Amino acid sequence: MNVNLFIPCFIDQLYPTTAFNTVKVLEKAGCSVQYNVEQTCCGQPAYNAGYWDEAKDIGTKFLEDFADSKYIVSPSASCTGMIKNGYNDLFTNSMVHNxxxxxxxxxxxxxxFLVNILKKDYFGAELEGKAVYHDSCSALRECRIKEEPRLLLKNVDGLELMEMRDTDMCCGFGGTFSVKFSGISSAMAEQKVNNALDAGAEYIISTDASCLLHLQAYIDKHNLTMKTMHLADVLAHGWGNV
Structure with missing residues (x-):
């Protein structure tokens, strides 16, 4: 199966290993992965900040970069949600509507994609420890993703997956929210991390690197031993050069 890979600018700039691990996982699942080097951003930062004209310009480029793609896969529920939902505001009844x-x-x-399209949930990954899964707002509410990541994580050898309290609550990142309302944002991160600690977790795993960046910053500031990991990094752990 041919797959076009969309790597959000956030992952491209800050978590390139997650991008490479996404390719490894897709290839192990039997996919031929294509990457358009002209791709940039989906336009979500501008859209969320209220700059819809600028977001539309960026989104138009995205539509051009991925035109005629049968399958586009991204290691970001946030950006996927932007395209599936935010683009309705930008392009409905426009020249590029179809x-x-x-x-x-x-x-x-x-x-x-792995669970519902490829019907695959085991990749031979190994990770020793206890973990909780954080439902990012975009994954749960925009993409309707809840059981898929958990199914994949339950099949990681050595990993004990537990549920933490209030798993569906926001971590406090919210893009510019964490800058404009830093006090509230930090308190929400504290609550999320404490819930993970109360569950006995050594890892917080999610589909969104932005949430993980926010939570890891709180963890580092308070010298906690917990670690955050992206789902793609977990699935590629233990069977290749990670």
């Missing part, structure tokens, strides 16, 4: 609808039906977050 192209937009086609791409909205073609793009999948990684866990959604």
């Amino acid at each position: 192209r937009c609808r086609s791409i909205q039906g073609s793009i999948y977050e990684l866990s959604d």
Whole structure:
């Protein structure tokens, strides 16, 4: 199966290893992965900040970069959610309306694609320890993803997956929210990390690197031993050069 890979700018700049691990996992699942080097951003930062004209310019480029793609896979529920939902505000009844609808039906977050399209949930990954899964707002509410990541994690050898209290609550990142309302944002991160600690977790795992960056910053500031990991990094752990 041919797959076009969309790596969000956030992962490209801060977590390139997660991008490479996404390729490894897809290839292990039997996919031929194509990467358009011209790709940039989905436009979500501008859209969320209220700059819809700028977001539309960026989104138009995205539609051009991924035109005629049968499957587009991204290791970010946040960006996937932006394209599936935010693009309705930008492109409905526009000249690219049909192209937009086609791409909205073609793009999948990684866990959604692996479980629901490829019907695969085991990759031979190994990770010793106890973990909780954090439902990012975008994954749960925009992409309707809940059981898929958990199914994949339950099949990681050596990993004990537990549920923490209030797993569906926001971590406090929210893009510019964490800058404009830093006090509230930090308190939400504290609550999320404490819930993970109360569950006995050594790892917090999620589909969104932005949430993990926010939580890891709180963990580092308070010298905690817990670690955050992206789902793609977990699935590629233990069987290759990670």
